Amino acid sequence: MMKLFIHPKRHVALLVAILSWVIAVLALSVTFFSADSSQGLLRDFDNLFERCRLSIETNSEFDHEGLEETEVLARDEEWHRSYKQQAWIRAGSELYAVLTEWTSANGTTRHVCSVKFADASRVIDEVEQALLLRRFSIIQTKLIGKGTHDRDRKLSPIPPMVNAAFLLSTKNPNGCRVINFITFNPDGTYFGATTGEQTVHPCRPE
Numbered sequence: 001m002m003k004l005f006i007h008p009k010r011h012v013a014l015l016v017a018i019l020s021w022v023i024a025v026l027a028l029s030v031t032f033f034s035a036d037s038s039q040g041l042l043r044d045f046d047n048l049f050e051r052c053r054l055s056i057e058t059n060s061e062f063d064h065e066g067l068e069e070t071e072v073l074a075r076d077e078e079w080h081r082s083y084k085q086q087a088w089i090r091a092g093s094e095l096y097a098v099l100t101e102w103t104s105a106n107g108t109t110r111h112v113c114s115v116k117f118a119d120a121s122r123v124i125d126e127v128e129q130a131l132l133l134r135r136f137s138i139i140q141t142k143l144i145g146k147g148t149h150d151r152d153r154k155l156s157p158i159p160p161m162v163n164a165a166f167l168l169s170t171k172n173p174n175g176c177r178v179i180n181f182i183t184f185n186p187d188g189t190y191f192g193a194t195t196g197e198q199t200v201h202p203c204r205p206e
Contacts, residue, residue: 041128042135044093045115049139049193052097052113053180056195059173062099062113064088072098075120089118108203110176112196123188133164136182136193140166152179161185172197175204 055062067088078085082103089096096118103109117124124132143149144166152165165181172178176197184191197203 038128038131041094042131044090044095045132045135045193046139047090048095048097048115049136049195052099052115052193053195055099056111056113056197057168057172057178059111062086062088062097066090067097070096070118073116073118073120076114076116078102094118094122104199109174110197110199110203111174112194114192114194114196116192124184124191125188129162129184129186129188129191132184132191132193133162133182136164140164140180149180152181155181158183160187161190171204177201 051063054060067090070087070089072085072087076085076087076098078100084101086099087096088099094117095115098114098116100112100114101109102112140149140151144151148169150167150169152167155163155165157163161183162185163181163183165179167180168178174197177200178195179198180193180195182193
């Protein structure tokens with residue numbers, strides 16, 4: 001019976017070719033997976049941030065259609081007795097929205113809605129940080145261009161945190177100034193995008 005003989009050099013070349021092909025296929029798969037994962041993250045961010053923004057800016061009930069109520073992570077809990085919180089998430093999403101209603105000492109009730117990661121241990125990489133900041137900037141530019149919002153020129157940096165913000169041009173129906181801002185730690189251990197009624201400006205009841 002004839003045996004198949006492959007010269008050692010050709011054998012090595014063949015193995016290298018096969019290995020290169022496997023690496024290329026894996027790299028392509030990872031690229032597609034990462035791109036799809038990033039697009040899913042951005043879609044969920046867009047969806048929840050828009051719900052938060054509209055709820056606070058119009059002083060209306062949070063639109064939770066298609067979402068499930070979930071527990072507020074201990075990281076995001078406010079322990080003061082004047083705080084009331086709810087959280088909503090889309091099944092399978094990494095992000096969730098945390099709604100907070102709180103009353104100041106003078107009786108004024110304010111509202112805040114934040115988009116955060118539902119997994120407290122989630123670390124976002126540099127690519128995700130860049131994508132989320134870019135998406136926030138696109139939203140900001142679009143709204144400022146419509147004339148309904150203004151850039152927050154008084155925003156102060158809080159090193160090492162990265163932040164950006166814009167304001168609703170007029171007060172909301174609750175008589176409050178509203179700010180939209182994004183904050184994240186460059187090491188990826190913290191991320192949050194928030195719409196809230198500002199405490200540095202008085203609301204109508206004050």
